[in-house]
Amino acid sequence: MATIGFPFTELASIDSTNNYAMAMAHEGLATHGAAFFAHEQTAGRGQLGRQWKTTALENIMLSLVLKPSELLVSRQFFLSAAIAAGCYDFLKKYAIDDVAVKWPNDIYWRDRKAGGILIENVLTGNNWQFAIVGIGLNINQTVFAEGVTNPVSLKQITGKTFPTVEMAKELCNCLQKRYDLLFSAPLQETLDNYNSILYKRGQKVKLKKDIAVFETIIKGVNEQGKLMTFDTMEREFSLGEVSLVV
Incomplete structure (x- = not known):
């Protein structure tokens, strides 16, 4: 099976990486593992139809085409759990501590939002055609638009500036490890891993x-x-x- 992040396509400016990836998948121009990274996104989308606002050239705006055909449609959440855990692994490497996943798939540092995930599944009956996995992570942005709730970036956490393209490719590596685990270990392990990093669990x-x-x-x-x-x-x-x- 192809590796997540290959091929890796950079886009100067796009309305939504998820829209672009979805179109490429429907046209047969993108298969499992394909990644689309935007330096600027003009109409990014989040959960429940919310807008994802982000500054150009400063963050990770990435969409992946995945084909988790071995996973039953009734087990869709396990893909979401694996992707969230991969994003957690990536952020924790740099933020060190206080990283968590806020249900269902926001990435948090302490009580602030560092990123979010939007997965759009394409199903035909009980067959999973493909999933478009959109990920937005705040990397170098330090000024956020009004109305954005409790945002934080990796630069604010660490005081360092990061190369966004290289970071996106590293994120793909983290996601690959969790994706592999999803299909090589019992599904319960993926769910247990997700719950172990759940924001406010037990509180x-x-x-x-x-x-x-x-x-x-x-x-x-x-x-x-x-x-x-x-x-x-x-x-x-x-x-x-x-x-x-x-």
């Missing part, structure tokens, strides 16, 4: 559902990717159903 937090705010303890995430919590009873929440109150 009491405030969650908001609709207009109600309540306290609960984060237990972990299950095989379906639902957040599991406990207070007066055990609860589970789907993506977009609750948000963390900070």
Whole structure:
């Protein structure tokens, strides 16, 4: 199987690396492992239709074409868990400590967001055609647009400036290791690894559902990717159903 990050295509400016990668995959011009890196992204997208704002030339804006055909469609979250863990490995190498994955797939340093992941799956019935994995990581940016919640970059954490293209290729290596583990070890291991780095796991937090705010303890995430919590009873929440109150 091809290696994640090969071929590696640099784009000067694009609306969305995910859009570009999706089009290339549909046209048969990109297969498993292909990576598309943008120096500037004008209409980046995040989870639940949110906009991903980032400064040109300063960050990692990367989309990958993956074909996890061996994984059952019902196990989609395991791919997300593996990708999140790979991003965690990459950031932790430089930030050293206080790195975590905030459910479902934001990359956090302490209580600040260093990056995010957007996976768009293309399915035909029960067959997984391919997945477009979009990753945005704040590398050298130090000034962020208003309305961006608690952002942080690797430069702010370490005081150093990094070469973004080389860093993106290193990120691909980290992702490859977690991707290999996804298919070589029991699936439970990938889920356990994800839960071991889950933000606020075992801690009491405030969650908001609709207009109600309540306290609960984060237990972990299950095989379906639902957040599991406990207070007066055990609860589970789907993506977009609750948000963390900070």
